[in-house]
Amino acid sequence: MPAPECTDILPPPPAFTTMEALRTACTTLPAPDSAARQVIAARDATLTKPPGSLGRLEALVAWLGAWQGRPDPMLDRVRVVIFAGNHGVVAQGVSPWPASVTAQMIGNFAAGGAAINQIARSAGATLRVVPLAGLAPTADFTQAPALDDDAFLDAVSAGHAAVEADMDLLCLGEMGIGNTTAAAAMAAGLFGGSGHDWAGRGTGLDAAGVAHKARVIDAALARHADVRHDPLAVARCLGGRELAAILGAVLAARHRRIPVLLDGFVCTAAAAPLACLNPSGLAHTTLAHRSAEAGHAALARALNLSPLLELDLRLGEATGAALAVPLLRAAVACHAGMATFAQAGVSERT
Numbered sequence: 515m516p517a518p519e520c521t522d523i524l525p526p527p528p529a530f531t532t533m534e535a536l537r538t539a540c541t542t543l544p545a546p547d548s549a550a551r552q553v554i555a556a557r558d559a560t561l562t563k564p565p566g567s568l569g570r571l572e573a574l575v576a577w578l579g580a581w582q583g584r585p586d587p588m589l590d591r592v593r594v595v596i597f598a599g600n601h602g603v604v605a606q607g608v609s610p611w612p613a614s615v616t617a618q619m620i621g622n623f624a625a626g627g628a629a630i631n632q633i634a635r636s637a638g639a640t641l642r643v644v645p646l647a648g649l650a651p652t653a654d655f656t657q658a659p660a661l662d663d664d665a666f667l668d669a670v671s672a673g674h675a676a677v678e679a680d681m682d683l684l685c686l687g688e689m690g691i692g693n694t695t696a697a698a699a700m701a702a703g704l705f706g707g708s709g710h711d712w713a714g715r716g717t718g719l720d721a722a723g724v725a726h727k728a729r730v731i732d733a734a735l736a737r738h739a740d741v742r743h744d745p746l747a748v749a750r751c752l753g754g755r756e757l758a759a760i761l762g763a764v765l766a767a768r769h770r771r772i773p774v775l776l777d778g779f780v781c782t783a784a785a786a787p788l789a790c791l792n793p794s795g796l797a798h799t800t801l802a803h804r805s806a807e808a809g810h811a812a813l814a815r816a817l818n819l820s821p822l823l824e825l826d827l828r829l830g831e832a833t834g835a836a837l838a839v840p841l842l843r844a845a846v847a848c849h850a851g852m853a854t855f856a857q858a859g860v861s862e863r864t
C-alpha cells in the first residue's frame with residue numbers, strides 16, 4: 515500500500531535562532547562557478563559580433579551562469595517575492611499615507627490589481643507576497659529599537675524560508691508604509707551621514723515633509739548611535755520586518771546560488787548589511803534600477819552597484835526588479851541563439 519501523502523502544515527523552523535548563527539551565515543558565503551563563467555566567455559568570443567559589443571548583456575549572461583552553475587543559463591522559473599511590513603515610526607508623520615494602506619495593497623496584490631501584477635505577468639514571472647508578523651508594526655525607532663533580537667531573527671528567517679531551491683532568478687521587493695524612513699535610517703547607520711543626506715520624498719512628501727523626515731531620522735540615529743559599528747544591529751534597530759526578510763532572502767539565495775535582482779532604495783538598503791559583513795556579499799545580486807528616491811544613487815555608489823535601468827520609478831513592490839527580467843531574457847537569448855562566425859560564414863577580425 516502506498517504511503518499516504520503527507521502535507522506539511524507547520525511553518526519551517528526558523529533558520530536563525532541566534533544573532534551569532536546569522537552572522538556566521540553572512541560571513542561564510544559560497545563563490546560563483548568560475549568554470550561555467552569560462553565556458554560562457556569562450557562561446558561569447560565565437561558569436562557573430564565584435565567582442566564586447568553587447569556590452570552589459572554579455573556580463574549579465576556570465577553573471578547568471580556563474581551563479582546558476584550552468585554554462586547555459588536558464589530563465590524558466592523566475593520568481594518575484596514581495597515582503598510586507600508596518601512601521602511604528604509612521605506615528606512621527608513621516609509618510610503622507612496611513613499605515614492601513616500596507617494591508618490594503620496586499621489585498622490589491624492578491625486581486626491582481628497592482629502594478630507588479632501586470633509587470634510580473636508580462637515578464638513571465640510568478641509572484642508571491644509574504645506579510646510579516648500579521649503586519650504588526652515595529653516599535654517607533656525614535657523611541658526604542660525597531661525590533662528585539664527574536665523578532666528580527668524571525669523576520670530574517672521568514673525571508674530565508676521564502677526562497678525555494680528551484681528558482682532560476684529571484685526578484686525581490688517590498689511593501690510597507692513608512693519604510694523609506696527605515697531605509698534612509700539604515701543607510702545613514704551603515705554608511706554615515708545625517709537624515710538630510712538620505713531622506714527623500716518617499717510616496718510623495720513635499721519639501722517640508724522631507725525636512726521633518728530628516729529630523730526624525732536624526733533622532734533615531736542619535737538614539738541608536740551605539741550600534742553603528744554592527745550592520746546586523748543597525749538592521750534590527752533602524753530597519754523593519756520586510757527589510758529583515760529581504761536580508762534573509764538575499765542570504766538564502768546566496769547559499770543556494772540563485773541570482774537575485776534587487777529593486778529600489780528600500781530593497782537595496784535592506785540587502786546592504788550583507789555587503790558590510792562580507793565584501794563579496796552582494797556578488798550574486800544585480801541592482802535592477804535606480805529609483806527616483808533621493809538617496810538611492812548614493813547608496814548604490816556606496817555598495818558599488820550599477821543599476822541596469824533608470825526610469826524614474828519610485829514605487830517599490832519589486833516593479834523595477836521585474837522590469838529588468840526581459841533584459842536578462844534578451845541577453846540569454848543572444849548567447850544561446852546567435853550563430854558563431856564559423857556557422858554563419860562571417861569572416862573573423864583580421
Ligand SMILES: O=C(O)c1ccc[n+]([C@@H]2O[C@H](COP(=O)([O-])O)[C@@H](O)[C@H]2O)c1
Pocket residue numbers: 608609610611688689690691692693694695715716717718777778779780781805806807810827828829830831
Ligand atoms: O524602494 C524605493 O525606491 C521606493 C521609493 C519610494 C516609495 N517606495 C514604496 O513606498 C512605500 C514607502 O513610502 P513611504 O513614503 O511611506 O516611506 C513602500 O511601500 C515602498 O514600497 C519605494
Ligand SMILES: Cc1cc2nc[nH]c2cc1C
Pocket residue numbers: 611615619688689690717829830831
Ligand atoms: C498606493 C500605494 C502603492 C504602493 N506600492 C508600494 N508602495 C506603495 C504605497 C502606496 C501609497
